[in-house]
Amino acid sequence: MVDQKMSNCEQVWREISNYIDGEIEPGLRAEMAEHFKTCPRCASVLAGTRNVVKLYGDERMLEVPAGFSIRLEKRIERGLASNFRAKRQWWSNWSAWLIPAAALLLIAGGIWLANPSGFRNPLKSQQAEPAKGIPPDLKVVVSDGEKLFHVPGCKFIKDPNSERTMTAAEAAREGYVPCPRCLRQYLKTGLITPYGHASDQDDEAEEEQEQPIVGAAVH
């Protein structure tokens, strides 16, 4: 009998928190209410637990250390100020770069206007010099994997399958240098003739030397 009673009390204790919070079914709630009327131990547990919930739930239990509010307000103010500074710094850094960058662009633009050839692609051959003495609108050809531009039909065009036609000025801008054979012949004779008859076969080794063609610039 005692065991049965204790078992009931334990069940009540397990639900006492939900009972206080009103989170149990009405049937169980009524059973528990009846039990409290007849069981002083459980009534004591209920009264004490209600005391706990009421006292600790009171606003006065939420105490903060002295000066807490002032320190918090100042911390938020500092946070706001540093956020503002960070934004301003970002803008000032950006604007500080903007002026020199714009000036640099202007200077670079001026140089380009004054001397567009200064912006040509680098020469494809370290040993070569820029094309000189060749009419800028002369039709020349280049091909993949070589450094020279040629008169159309030159036998020393490395890869005729990838041949591209352009003006001598365009070829020079892309960094190509004149073929020392066909274009030397052109400068000597003034004739655009395919270079590469049988007697010139021995000249293949010359290509590697890429002797510069000296004369007027391609303009």
Added chain:
Amino acid sequence: MEGNSLNLAVGNSERNAARERELILAVQAGQRELFYELVRPYERRVYAAALAILRNEQDAEDASQEAMLKALAKIQQFRAEARFSTWLIQITVNEALMRRRRERTVIMEGIDDHRENDSGYAPRDFADWREIPSEALERKEVRQHLARALASLDPKYREVFVLRDMEHLNIQETAEALGISIASVKTRLLRARLMLRDLLAAGWQQGWFSRLPFEKGTKPW
């Protein structure tokens, strides 16, 4: 008379809620200088939540300040369907839990958590004691006794109790804030309440609540 004071309280509450909505919108719109006015009513709750987890006043204050700054940074993410106070408390709990994880001592607590046994807690004291009037809280020493009793609880019980019974989060919100199940919240809450009840009962015998008005004359039990 009582009806008039109730109406007044409801009116104040509605005005406060309307002012809070205005402040949230203003801060979200860029008037960040109004943020402190927005969070001022909750600063004590924020501190209590941080203290429940960190158990050290200085750490709790630092965490509270950091949580407020994070709330300010995230203010655009706040949605009106949530309660602002709950949102703020959840940010605080996250901040405090993160700080606690950084401490080595937490490793031991973490192990204890895994070993937790949430079987029933049997009350120890069955004295026939009556309701303690809330006027008792006017006395600082009573508040200190209660605070010490709360501090003596195992962290997992204290955290749930503080969020549920002091911060007044509901069961679901408490579970979400602490990252535990609803069943765990209920079990831990029950145990925390029963343990505190035993401590309060012991406090009766030790005279915590002596000099209460109703004690003049005969004993209340």
